[in-house]
Amino acid sequence: MVARQGVDLLVTLSAWVGGLGLAAGLGVVLYDVIARAFGHPLSGSPDIVQMCFVVIVFGCVPLCERTAGNVRLDLLETLFPPALNRVFDLIATALGAALFVLIGWKCWEAAQISRMLNLGTNVLRIPKAPFQIAITLASGIVALSMVLHLIEIALGRAQSPAAQQEPAT
Amino acid sequence: MTPAMIGGLGILALFVLMAIRVPIAFAMLAVGLAGTAALNGLNPALSMLATESFTVATSYELIVVPLFILMGNVATQAGMSSSLYDAAYAWIGRLRGGLASATIVGCAGFAALSGSSIASALTMGKVSIGEMDRFGYSPRLSTGVVAAGGTLGILIPPSTGFVLYAILTQQSIGRLFLAGVVPGILLALLFVGTVTLLCTIFPSWGPRGPRTNWTEKARATLGALPILAIILVSIGGIYTGIFSPIESSAVGAGLAIVLGFALRRLTLAGLWRAILGSGRTTATVMLILISAYILNPFISLTGVPHVVGEWLAGVTAGPITTLVLILLCYLVLGCFLEGLSMIVLTMPILYPIVIGLGFDPIWYGVIIVIVLEMAMISPPVGVNVFIVRSIAPRVPLAEIFLGVLPFWVAMILLVGILILFPALATYLPDRMMQWGFKCCLRKHRSF
Numbered sequence: 206m207v208a209r210q211g212v213d214l215l216v217t218l219s220a221w222v223g224g225l226g227l228a229a230g231l232g233v234v235l236y237d238v239i240a241r242a243f244g245h246p247l248s249g250s251p252d253i254v255q256m257c258f259v260v261i262v263f264g265c266v267p268l269c270e271r272t273a274g275n276v277r278l279d280l281l282e283t284l285f286p287p288a289l290n291r292v293f294d295l296i297a298t299a300l301g302a303a304l305f306v307l308i309g310w311k312c313w314e315a316a317q318i319s320r321m322l323n324l325g326t327n328v329l330r331i332p333k334a335p336f337q338i339a340i341t342l343a344s345g346i347v348a349l350s351m352v353l354h355l356i357e358i359a360l361g362r363a364q365s366p367a368a369q370q371e372p373a374t
Numbered sequence: 375m376t377p378a379m380i381g382g383l384g385i386l387a388l389f390v391l392m393a394i395r396v397p398i399a400f401a402m403l404a405v406g407l408a409g410t411a412a413l414n415g416l417n418p419a420l421s422m423l424a425t426e427s428f429t430v431a432t433s434y435e436l437i438v439v440p441l442f443i444l445m446g447n448v449a450t451q452a453g454m455s456s457s458l459y460d461a462a463y464a465w466i467g468r469l470r471g472g473l474a475s476a477t478i479v480g481c482a483g484f485a486a487l488s489g490s491s492i493a494s495a496l497t498m499g500k501v502s503i504g505e506m507d508r509f510g511y512s513p514r515l516s517t518g519v520v521a522a523g524g525t526l527g528i529l530i531p532p533s534t535g536f537v538l539y540a541i542l543t544q545q546s547i548g549r550l551f552l553a554g555v556v557p558g559i560l561l562a563l564l565f566v567g568t569v570t571l572l573c574t575i576f577p578s579w580g581p582r583g584p585r586t587n588w589t590e591k592a593r594a595t596l597g598a599l600p601i602l603a604i605i606l607v608s609i610g611g612i613y614t615g616i617f618s619p620i621e622s623s624a625v626g627a628g629l630a631i632v633l634g635f636a637l638r639r640l641t642l643a644g645l646w647r648a649i650l651g652s653g654r655t656t657a658t659v660m661l662i663l664i665s666a667y668i669l670n671p672f673i674s675l676t677g678v679p680h681v682v683g684e685w686l687a688g689v690t691a692g693p694i695t696t697l698v699l700i701l702l703c704y705l706v707l708g709c710f711l712e713g714l715s716m717i718v719l720t721m722p723i724l725y726p727i728v729i730g731l732g733f734d735p736i737w738y739g740v741i742i743v744i745v746l747e748m749a750m751i752s753p754p755v756g757v758n759v760f761i762v763r764s765i766a767p768r769v770p771l772a773e774i775f776l777g778v779l780p781f782w783v784a785m786i787l788l789v790g791i792l793i794l795f796p797a798l799a800t801y802l803p804d805r806m807m808q809w810g811f812k813c814c815l816r817k818h819r820s821f
Contacts, residue, residue: 223653235624
C-alpha cells in the first residue's frame with residue numbers, strides 16, 4: 206500500500222531526527238562536563254539540552270505509535286469476540302488520532318504566540334517556536350499514521366498491535 | 375453535579391477506556407482534557423494540552439531518562455551484560471542453584487547500568503535461561519528468577535521509576551537514587567536467599583554447575599571490568615558529588631560507547647539501534663508523563679484526594695494502618711495496571727495523604743518503586759513475565775507466574791523490613807547529602 210509506505214517513510218525520518226537529537230543531547234552534556242573540567246563550561250548547555258529533549262521525545266513518538274509501543278491493558282482482550290475487539294481498536298485509534306490532532310493544533314497556535322512575543326530559552330535565547338512547530342509536525346505524522354490504521358482496521362487489513370511490522374529505521 | 379462526583383465519573387471513564395484497550399496515555403489524556411473542560415471550560419483545557427506537552431518535553435532533568443536507557447542499550451548491543459553474567463557464574467555457579475543466583479547478581483549489576491526493568495529481564499534472560507536449561511534447572515525456577523531479577527532494574531539506581539517519582543513529587547533525583555542503593559542490594563540478597571532456600575527444599579530444581587578454576591574466575595572477572603568501570607564512574611560519580619545525575623547519565627552512556635568501540639564489541643549499526651531503541655522507550659515513558667500532567671490538575675480540581683484522605687482517616691486506626699491499606703490497594707491495582715502507569719495515575723491522590731501522615735517522601739519513593747516492581751511480576755499482567763515468556767516460549771505462562779511467586783513474597787518481606795527500619799532507605803541520602811553540603815561549605819570558605 207503506497208500510503209502506508211509513504212507514512213512509514215515519514216515515521217522513519219522522524220525517528221532519525223529524534224535519534225540525532227539524542228546523539229546531540231549526549232554530545233552537549235559530555236562536552237560541558239569535559240570543558241568544565243578544564244575551566245571552560247559550555248554556556249547555556251541546559252538550553253540546548255532542553256531543545257534536544259523535545260526533539261527526542263516528539264521525534265520518536267511516531268515510531269512508538271507505529272510499533273505499538275504505547276502501553277495498553279490487554280487483560281480483557283480474550284474475553285471479547287473478535288468483532289468487538291475490532292470496534293475497540295477503532296475507538297482507541299480514533300481517540301488517539303483526535304488527541305494528536307488537538308496537540309498539533311494547540312502547539313501550532315502556541316508557536317504563533319511564541320514567534321509574536323519572541324519567546325526563547327533563558328540563556329541562549331533559542332527561539333521556542335520552531336520546536337513547537339516540530340511538535341505539530343510529529344503530531345501530524347502520528348495522526349496520519351493512526352488515520353491510516355483506522356482505514357486498515359475498517360478494511361480488515363490491520364495487524365494486531367503486537368504483530369505490527371516495524372518500519373525500517 | 376459536584377466536582378468530586380465529576381472526579382469519580384472521570385476515574386470510572388478512565389478505567390472503562392483502559393479496559394477497552396485504549397493506550398493508557400491516551401485514556402489519561404482524554405479524561406484529563408474532558409474533565410478539566412467540564413470544570414474549567416474548553417479553552418483552558420485545550421491550552422493546557424500545548425503548555426504541558428511542551429513543558430514536560432523540555433524538562434532539563436528528564437534528559438536522564440533517554441541517557442540512562444541509552445547506557446543500558448549500548449551495554450546490551452556491545453554484549454557487556456553477558457560478561458557480567460559470566461563473572462557471577464564463574465564465582466557462584468558451582469553452588470546449588472548457583473546459576474540462578476548468578477542470574478540475580480547479573481541482574482543487579484545490569485540494574486546499575488540500566489534504569490529499565492524490562493531491559494534487565496530481556497538482557498539477562500537471553501544470556502542465562504539457555505545456560506540454566508543446559509544444566510537441567512527447573513523451568514519454573516529459571517524463568518521466575520529472570521522475571522524477578524529483572525525488576526531490580528528499577529530499584530537499583532539509575533532508575534526510571536525514581537526519576538518519574540521525583541518529577542511527579544518534586545523530590546531530588548540524587549537523593550532517591552541514593553535511597554535505592556541499600557534496599558536494592560538487600561532485595562538482591564533476599565532473592566539469592568530465596569533461590570538457596572528453594573534449591574535446598576527441591577534439590578532437583580537447581581543442580582550444581584561445573585567447577586571453575588582460579589584462572590577462569592580471573593578471566594571472567596577481567597571480562598566484566600568494562601561494566602564495573604562504567605558503574606563506578608557514572609553511579610559512583612553521583613554518590614561522590616562529582617557529577618549531577620544528568621552529567622552522570624551522559625558520562626555513563628559516553629563511556630559505554632567508547633568502551634564498546636575500543637573493545638570492538640560495538641558497531642555503528644549497533645549504536646544506531648541502541649539510540650533509536652532509547653528514543654522509542656523515552657517516547658513511551660514521556661507520553662505517559664505528559665498525560666499525567668494533563669490528568670493531575672483535573673484530579674486536584676475535583677478534590678478527590680481530599681475525599682479519599684478523609685475516608686482513609688475514618689476507616690483506619692493510625693498512619694501505619696493507612697499506609698498498609700494504601701500498599702494493599704497498590705498490590706491489587708498492580709494485578710491490572712502496568713507499573714509506571716499505576717504510579718502516575720495514583721500519585722496525585724495518594725501522595726498528599728501519605729505525606730500528610732508524616733512519612734518521609736524519599737522513603738515513600740523507595741516503597742513505591744518496590745510496589746512498582748511487584749506489579750511487574752504480578753499475574754495476570756506482569757510485564758516482566760511476558761518478556762521472559764518471549765525468551766522461553768516453551769514454558770507455560772502459569773509456570774512462570776508460579777516461579778515468580780517466592781520472589782514476590784521476598785519483596786513483601788523487604789517492604790516490611792523498610793517499614794520497620796526506614797533508615798535503611800533514608801540513612802545513605804541523609805549522610806551523603808550532609809557530607810556533600812559540608813564539602814560545599816568548605817570550598818566556599820576557602821575562597
